[in-house]
Amino acid sequence: MVGGLSGSIPLVIAFNDLKRELAPLRSDLDAALARVLDSGWFALGEELKGFECEFAEYLGGGEVAGVANGTDALELALRALDVEPGDKVITAANAGGYASTAILACGAHPVYVDVDPETGLISPQHLGDDLLVSAKAIIITHLYGQMADMTILAQRARTANTFLVEDCAQAHGARLDGRAAGCWGDIACFSFYPTKNLGALGDAGAVFSTKKPYIEKVRHLRQYGWRDKYVHELRGGRNSRLDEIHAACLRTRLPTLESANLRRRAIGQRYQEGIAHPLIRVPRRRTDSSDVVHLYPVRCEQRSALMAHLRAEGIQTAIHYPLPDHLQPAWKSQVGSPSLPNTEKRAEEILSLPCHGALTDQEIDHVIDTCNRFRP
Numbered sequence: 359m360v361g362g363l364s365g366s367i368p369l370v371i372a373f374n375d376l377k378r379e380l381a382p383l384r385s386d387l388d389a390a391l392a393r394v395l396d397s398g399w400f401a402l403g404e405e406l407k408g409f410e411c412e413f414a415e416y417l418g419g420g421e422v423a424g425v426a427n428g429t430d431a432l433e434l435a436l437r438a439l440d441v442e443p444g445d446k447v448i449t450a451a452n453a454g455g456y457a458s459t460a461i462l463a464c465g466a467h468p469v470y471v472d473v474d475p476e477t478g479l480i481s482p483q484h485l486g487d488d489l490l491v492s493a494k495a496i497i498i499t500h501l502y503g504q505m506a507d508m509t510i511l512a513q514r515a516r517t518a519n520t521f522l523v524e525d526c527a528q529a530h531g532a533r534l535d536g537r538a539a540g541c542w543g544d545i546a547c548f549s550f551y552p553t554k555n556l557g558a559l560g561d562a563g564a565v566f567s568t569k570k571p572y573i574e575k576v577r578h579l580r581q582y583g584w585r586d587k588y589v590h591e592l593r594g595g596r597n598s599r600l601d602e603i604h605a606a607c608l609r610t611r612l613p614t615l616e617s618a619n620l621r622r623r624a625i626g627q628r629y630q631e632g633i634a635h636p637l638i639r640v641p642r643r644r645t646d647s648s649d650v651v652h653l654y655p656v657r658c659e660q661r662s663a664l665m666a667h668l669r670a671e672g673i674q675t676a677i678h679y680p681l682p683d684h685l686q687p688a689w690k691s692q693v694g695s696p697s698l699p700n701t702e703k704r705a706e707e708i709l710s711l712p713c714h715g716a717l718t719d720q721e722i723d724h725v726i727d728t729c730n731r732f733r734p
């Protein structure tokens with residue numbers, strides 16, 4: 359082996375590497391694409407039906423409606439719950455703005471609560487009962503792959519008579535007490551954007567619920583609000599279909615999700631054990647199935663210096679997310695000025711390290727070693 363260890367480390371450690379990640383599945387994906395081409399049927403067909411059944415079964419039973427993307431999933435889920443103009447919907451301001459987009463699209467008001475400083479998740483502690491009672495719904499995001507404290511949050515939402523929506527776009531296959539993310543609330547939303555733990559070959563999403571009427575409503579809303587063809591019966595409808603080509607790809611990848619999540623957990627553990635630096639705070643993440651390690655953000659007060667140091671060594675990083683929702687230019691005038699100190703402090707310090715299925719142990723160790731050599 360010429361060059362030994364360092365010689366085989368590639369120049370760039372990409373934040374995502376889908377080409378490499380999908381390579382082992384290439385012939386299966388080719389077959390899935392051929393199946394769709396041969397069928398001559400490209401929207402709302404057998405592949406989607408098959409995926410909806412298989413994904414519902416994977417989650418432990420219920421109903422799935424495929425939609426065009428994860429943001430549509432959130433909006434159509436809120437519409438299925440009859441969220442209307444003027445309603446309050448509680449959410450966190452640190453989860454990428456997708457929930458805010460959906461809430462505002464319904465004409466409802468996002469009400470932000472602060473997050474736990476360590477995990478970035480909504481914790482029962484930051485959620486007042488009066489607020490919960492006043493809201494029509496709460497969206498809990500299982501951020502970075504970590505499940506929120508659903509035992510308590512689901513109980514609190516039930517008592518307050520407030521709908522619980524789970525955003526599982528970063529938590530496909532996470533399980534708390536054996537129960538999957540998505541099965542704790544009234545309705546749940548998934549994105550299958552290519553870089554998610556379960557990704558399509560483009561945009562795709564889904565809504566899940568054990569309550570069939572909600573999913574039937576989403577099935578109407580995703581197709582113009584039609585109940586029968588060309589009869590626009592439901593308000594708030596649109597075109598939001600999950601194409602056959604993506605459904606076929608998702609059916610190919612679903613059986614590999616468990617092993618892919620195990621690999622992500624192993625990467626997270628390797629980072630946790632390896633990074634030891636006084637200026638880099640490694641998150642204390644749970645090592646059980648309640649965390650599927652979609653992203654691995656560390657925290658550092660000298661974030662831009664750390665980012666530059668890693669970049670100089672060929673390591674790509676990203677920030678999830680740099681600007682909280684209540685400070686976003688498009689929204690700040692209409693969402694008031696909530697006090698969210700943990701949210702704002704985290705936004706200044708978080709830095710996501712590469713964390714995807716194609717990473718080798720050697721690459722992870724290079725990231726660890728480079729972090730440990732940080733000298734600002």
Ligand SMILES: *Cc1c(COP(=O)(O)O)cnc(C)c1O
Pocket residue numbers: 427428429430453454456457499525527528549550551561562563
């Ligand atoms: C990716 C993501 C979404 C949105 O999904 P799209 O398919 O990109 O619309 C929603 N919520 C969270 C937490 C996400 O990570």
